[in-house]
Amino acid sequence: MLRSATHRTLLALPLLVAAAAAAAGALPGDAHAQTPQVTVTMEANVQTVPVGGTFSLTVAARAEDGRVSNLELPGLDPFSVVSRSISSPTSVRFVNGQLSTSSASIYQLMLRAERPGRFVLSPAKATVDGKVYESRPLTILVRGSAAAPNAGAGSSGQAAGATIPPVGSPAAGVDGAVFDEHAFIRTTTEPKHPYVGQQVTVRFFLYSHRPIRAQPELLEEPTTDGFWVQDLFANVNPPPPQLEVVQGRRFYVYEAKRVAAFPLQPGDLTIGPMRLRLAEDPFAGFFGGGGPGVVRAGVPVTVHVRPLPDGVPKDAFVGSLSLHASVDHRAVHVGDAVQLSVNASGTGNLTAVRPTLGPVDGARVLQPEMRDALDTPGMQLGGVRTIEWLVIPTRPGKLVLPSVRVPVFDPATGKSRTATTEAITIDVTPGAAQAAVPGGAPPTQASG
Structure with a gap:
């Protein structure tokens, strides 16, 4: 090969x-060879x-x-x-x-x-x-013959008198997998019928008849076309293995990967299979030994994505969301910048929150900057997205920063609402050049 x-x-x-674990070294040769x-x-x-x-x-x-x-x-x-x-x-x-x-x-x-x-x-x-x-x-x-020999409940972990199901048969009670008596990969999704923009928690499990004593090699990441994806194990360790019996056979179950996948469009979308190479040593007893290890692949899983309900804006944030606005100064001179910060906090794909600031009479508004502090405490993606605008007053007086609004759809309740901030008023005084009065009158100074 x-x-x-x-x-x-x-x-x-x-x-x-x-x-x-040995760290992988640098690739030899020129990575950009023709x-x-x-x-x-x-x-x-x-x-x-x-x-x-x-x-x-x-x-x-x-x-x-x-x-x-x-x-x-x-x-x-x-x-x-x-x-x-x-x-x-x-x-x-x-x-x-x-x-x-x-x-x-x-x-x-x-x-x-x-x-x-x-x-x-x-x-x-x-x-x-x-x-x-x-x-x-x-x-x-x-x-x-499709029949497999009976095995006792000794070291094999097979219940006495039970028959090992044929390789490749669906595992009873275990969806998203093809049965293998030694090891197989299972993919689960929740919920099964999400809305566009709603989090789908995708979990990849490795079922092994014997405990794994060497890290599997990831040969192929699962494809997630049509989704925005965030790793839920980025900042946490995977849970310890569990024991589970499938068709009378005991397996050690390892959660290999967990992601939050947010569908970007309605229709049937597919989570592709993960492919792993299991180290030779721990499986030599029942894989026959020899060879470069054992490869296991999952199966594709289809997610049926629903469009947002009628009457819900197409750009609605899906999840839970609250907004809070603040400014760094309440009183400034003409030409001095005011920073308006809006914190959008909640659960869901917060990177999809892109509010706009309406026209501000008497000021120039620069393009906003955004930064994210995402949190993955377990099964749900959440955190805070901060949006910051620089607003530069162009004349003295009362400067009103309008409220920021984001439509929100909560799939848990099936209801929609609008998250809003309060409008903020800034006192703008003339700058030094504007405040100069003929005859030498001193300029008016603004406090704050």
Whole structure:
């Protein structure tokens, strides 16, 4: 398999046994070389599957400083395609003042094994800037029966007399996952039918039949097209693992990732699967040992997004919100700036709060500056957004700074309202030049 040099991203799971972490070093070579760095991979979440069982196949081509123009899948004759999704993410960024472009083409397939045998999938082929790159071939062993042997309740943790479900079968009572008797990834979303702009809490869980003693490697972040996303584990540690029984089999459950995702548009949006590589050592006992570790991928999860109700402004903030306004001076000279600060505090996507200041008669208003102090105490994103305007009076007298208004929709109550601030009056006195009186009269001085 052709691979480009890449940093390994390790998930900070709370392991049952502490492990030393080595910091990744700098990438060798020139990060901005003209030759694209290409990776083509083809990976399944299992190596063995029974007849009639399903499994996921991920075929991906990624190019740094290049464009993936075509990704050719291998022949899939021994299998039938249950579902298929295609994504082609592209990113453009500036690194050290230079433009860097990355592109990818990713196929996520759910396949069903139709007949027994040992099947070798030929390499996937990707075309990047006119050159063809290949993955390694992949071997899938299909057993002749979907029945799995019974296991006792000894070290395996399987209830006595129970039958292990076929790999790839839906886990009863566990949505957002495909069952695997050793390890699988589950994705949950709450709520299931949010409004545009409402927080969707997305959680990614790693289910492992045995405790994890080495940090998994994050191979692929879940895609979140159509959402604004904030990491809820940015300033807190993940919770400790829990024990859970799925279809009679005990699993250690690790929460690998938790994000607040805010839909930007109505309709069906998809949270893509997370892909992890589990270290070889802790799983050698039941993965057979050997190889570079075990790859597990989640499944795509659809979020059904509702538009805001009729009568609610389309630019309404969704969540809870309060506004407070203040100024740094209540009395100034003409030409001296007054800073108007509005603190918007509450829960929700506060970066979406962009209030406008109405016309201010007798003053110039500069473009506002904004800064955020976001807080992720647990399941809900919140904090404070501060908006600051500089207002420069152009004539003496009473200067009225109008109230600031933000429409708000609370999905918990289904009601809308308007958050407002009070208007503020500033006393403006003439500047020194304006206050000069012919005949030498001293200028009037303003206090404050």
